[in-house]
Amino acid sequence: MSTHTQRPIDIDHWRERLAALAERHGVPGAQLGILRLGADGDDEVVEIAHGVLNVGTGHAVDTGSVFQIGSITKVWTATVVLSLVDEGLLSLDTPVAETLPEFDLADSEHAARITVRHLLNHTSGIDGDMFTDTGRGDDVLHRYVEGLRDSAPIHPLGATFSYCNAGFPLLGRIIEELTGSVWDQAMRERLYSPLGLTRAGTLPEEAVLHGAAVGHVADPAGAVPVPVWGITRSMGPAGLVHANAGDVLAFAAMHLRGGSTAGGERVLAPESAEIMRRHSVDLPDPDTLGDSWGLGWIRYGWGGYRLVGHDGNTIGQSAFLRLFPEAGLAVTLLTNGGQAKDLYQELYGEVFEEVARVRIRPAPTPVAEPGPVSDAEDLPLLGAYRNAGQRLEVRGRGERLVLRVIDLGKLVGVEPEPPREHSLAPLREGAYLFRPEGQRTWVPVTFYALESGHEYAHSGGRAMPLVEGEGLTR
Structure with missing residues (x-):
């Protein structure tokens, strides 16, 4: 922990910085929250609002x-699952099919060996980006789980990390089976109520009771509201919580206190709480999400210190949460459009330097700037990689490599983006960077092979198997 003398968090300074940086990065509206635990429960909490909801x-x-806090929801769902482990209702190594007999995959033997732990640390091999809409009823998770039966695994069980949205409706369904309540109600009873959360919820009719942010996408004329508000209810345990x-x-503070609320109630x-932060699996790419994963939490190494957190992205909204347990510090940023990742990188760099004397891990930068994208279709196909959500094509010759991103999935009410092409710039052996239009921070893509010899691209945290071509590891 930093030993410098703590000064009060200057709310006026951070209000000015949030406003200036949100303007710089085209973010219509945002909230910044900073928490520092104090002795005897005398916590320091700063909450700042900026911009417009719509x-x-x-x-x-x-x-x-x-x-919408997006995939930060996954840590909330994981917390409730661990509370059920505390009560002896299951273990981390309980097979999922033991609790959910309706669960199966196209490879039944693979499905039978998946445990709760595999879902929590994203090593199950389930193709994770299946955003199946199963309606609005209270049976949405049951129907979603049944719909996985035709899905083939994308990697051997436990062989690599692949970010898996689909694993969390399974965990939500386990919560339903063991509590006798639908996931939404179980979250309220087992998490929101003990923590005294006054605005957190999962359903749009709950969100409209408060001022609800609307997501925005970029347009030549500026930020434009998205045509739908949220993702499907079936993906609730993966990313549907809304909150301020x-x-x-308050959720972060409970984890910083080792699982207890400010009033001493144990969640x-x-x-x-400790095992959720503990190392569970390394990531093939340490620059996109973090260097490793716990059970629910992403793990980050910043300047010799260990932090945990999670990000969330929904339709036009992005959220960020980082906890520095050694300093009793938590910082969250909620946004509704613009270049939110750029805002996060710059603002969190300032906050952690000023408040905790910790330097954020710098965003990766290429060894050399890539050339322009042109005539990509005329270049030979080196490798195509695919999962349920995307197909990545790498074309090139010599040092000129082009990545073509083709969206395959479709969220309800939102059309997939047209194919996008990016020049690849070298980062290190087997790893490259590309930069989406309008974004300052570079995005990594890593190519690697498993012990079996099967080749993968790791992009956006997802392991995508080679389906065509020779690949980039030979």
Whole structure:
């Protein structure tokens, strides 16, 4: 932990910095929350609001407004699962099919060996980006799980890390089976209520009781509201929670306290809170999400210190959460459009340097700038990689490599983006960078082979098997 003398967090300074940086990166609205635990429960909490909820209405963001926290939801779902482990209702090594007899995959033997732990640390091999809409009823998770039966695994069980949205409806369904409540209600009873969360919820009819942020996408004329508000209910345990920064900080504070609320009520056993942060699996790419994973939490190494956290992206909204347990510090940023990753990188760099004297891991930069993208279709295909959500094609000759990204999945009400082409720049052996249009930070893509010899591209945290061509590892 830093030993410098702690000064009060300067709310006026961070209000000015959030406003300036949000403007720089085209973010319509945002909330910033900073929590520092104090002695005897005397915590320091700063909540700041900026901008508008919707550029079409001009309604201002305030600290009570709610944003979609996206995949930060996964840590909330994982927390409830660990509380069920605390109660002895299952173990981390319980086979999923033992609790959910309706669960199966195209490879039944593979499915039978998947455990709760495999879902929590994203090593199950389930093709993770199947955003199947199973309706609005209370049976959405049961129907989603049944719909996985025709899905083939994308990698051997436990062989690599591949970010898996699909694993969390399974965990949500386990929660339903063991509590007798639908996932939404179980989350309220077992998490929101003990923590005293006043705005967190999962359903749109709950969000409209507060000022709800609308996502935005880029347009030549500026930010434009998205045509739909949220993702399908079937993906709730993976990314449907909405909350304000204050609620996110209250959740973070419970984890920083080892599973207890400010009033001393226990949500998790200390051992369970610790095991969620403990190393479980390394990532093939240490630059996109983190260097390793716990059970629910992403793990980050910043300047010799260990942090945990998670990000979330929904339709036009992005959220960020980082915990520095050694300093009792948590920082969250909720946004509704623009270049949110660029805002995160710059703002968090300033916050952690000022408040904790910790330097954020710098965003990766290429060894050399890549050449322009042109005539990509005329270049030979080196390798094509695919999962349920995307197909990546790498074409090139010599040092000139072009990545073509083709969206295959479709969210309800949102058309897939047209194919996009990016020049690849070298980062290190087997790893390259590309930069999406309008974004300052570079995005890594890593090529590697498993012990079996099967080749993969790792992009956006997903392991995508080679389906055509020779690949880039030979």
